[in-house]
Amino acid sequence: MGYKVVVVGATGNVGREMLNILAERAFPVDEIAALASRRSLGTEVSFGDRTLKTQDLDAFDFTGWDMALFAIGSDATKTYAPKAAAAGCVVIDNSSLYRYDPDVPLVVPEVNPDAVEGYAKKNIIANPNCSTAQMVVALKPLHDRAKIKRVVVSTYQATSGAGKEGVDELWDQTKSIYNPTDEVKPSKFQKQIAFNVIPHIDVFMEDGSTKEEWKMVVETKKIVDPSIKVTATCVRVPVFVGHSESINIEFEEFLDEDEARDILREAPGIMVIDKREDGGYVTPIECVGDFATFISRIRQDSTIENGLNIWCVSDNLRKGAALNAVQIAETLGNRVLKKA
Template sequence: MAYKVVVVGATGNVGREMLNILAERQFPIADIAAVASARSQGDIIDFGDSGRELKVQNIENFDFSGWDIALFAAGSGPTKIHAPRAAAAGCTVIDNSSLYRMDPDVPLIVPEVNPHAIDGYRKKNIIANPNCSTAQMVVALKPLHDVAIIRRVVVSTYQSVSGAGKAGMDELFEQSRGIFVGDQSTPEKFTKQIAFNVIPHIGDFLENGAYEGYTAEELKMTRETQKILDPEIEVTATCVRVPVFVGHSEAINIEFEKPISVAEARAILRESPGIMLVDKREDGGYVTPVECVGDYATFISRLRRDPTVDNGLALWCVSDNLRKGAALNAVQIAELLGRRHLKKAA
């Protein structure tokens, strides 16, 4: 069965990547529409490397009736207006924004981790895509949790500027160029200079409650991991923006309820879906963001015992945030939806 698919926010980084991945994976498409804001109406964009060009349509007057799936990469503002409209028209929404992630009536899905949760999508006809850093982390955690039960996770992220959109990428480029030629620039997208620097601040600071002093991005990682994987897992995160264009990295320390050896964890991860284990204890025997760009996998390296806690492991996790952290996961959800539900309804 082929589906009629809409990509909303098609001119942005994630929207373009959605189109690329739909083409790469040969998603069964009967028709496809590229939709964005009024300022992009009439623009021509490529449908991946298929050779097909799409004329961008205006979201304000786009009719979702008769379309099967809408992949939203438009941000929370437009999504709040148009996702319910699409869902009410019978078009299942897969949303990349944070708007619906913690809604109890909206499944939050990483297909390698909790595919069964998609069965609840009919309550609102909306499915949520997790935060980019959460997505790659839970792919790494899931197979280990199944064996030894995770009690606590301490994670520090090293998040690329593409997570802040095209404006973030442009700011890194312009600041880097300016430093080399002696020009000065004032930070606009980020709170401090991002070129040749790191910024321990992503999202607004929280003012009250148990997570006072954390940022919204850090709380997302906690709450989303609990919803996707297990509400009993404790997560504390420090999210840092780094001067990398694409690819998020994470240093993860895991405390388990049951003993698990490095050798056992290595064997489990090597056979787990969505994971590529590259763990050689030698110069260059690990993956960095440069190597992960354009790849579907979540890469695991630097796997070792954490001797500071009982049943502890530490690892390094890297993934292309525009792919697994956003566009790829959304397309995988669409594939899962087709296998579990849309074919049955056909």
């Protein structure tokens, strides 16, 4: 016997990817519903070799459904997630709405799978920010070995992290560079994104950090260890899919780069591609469509005591969003619901 699963926001980039990954990973589905707003009612979406027509989120009754994977943003989630949870359907939410709620577990299954068991307080589990998810997959096995004191991370985040509008703006501006009569002014982003980088994701906070940077700090502490100090600089780059991160780690005890490489090779969810030669590393275009978080450029940092540098790349629509949500569903099923 399998599960009755709902995908909320099925016509968006992340919702479509959730359906793809559920099918790819052969998640045990007895029945599936694809929900969207009324304006998208009847839109067709793919689920493996099946085609589903979207149903109206407003009119949907979540009673009797096991899990709902939400990908509709915080405002809409605030309205619909409590309804689903109250009907007995476990919500796995991709928005930021519940990530910092102490009664809602924030889960990356390779890192803190036991946390799913805390879902019952609100019948909701939160999916972390895309930039955090891939980083903590890399940090956790190293932390278990040598205890991390401090992390300095700079991100290089793809435009798809801002949704379809972000991808379209990069595409349209890139074309306009070669056709100057067809100027495309910034709309989704604060400045031109084509052939540029923008050190600004989400809103600015009082201390000068952006909210994206704040998210990485708070979420890493909640998922891995509250004692870890984190400082982040988050940058939007002209890439369609795939977030990259340069991560500097300071440990409490010495960890040799060769041992770190071996640890990461054995860690769940990680693929190490680290050759000290031209092209012996992974770039964002190479990670697209893959489940793994890729680690390259593993090397000692001699400027601090017990320091290490790594380069981390992952498909932000997968591990940063849809894949992690499906993995949470798998973990919930295996550890708690146990129907399949």
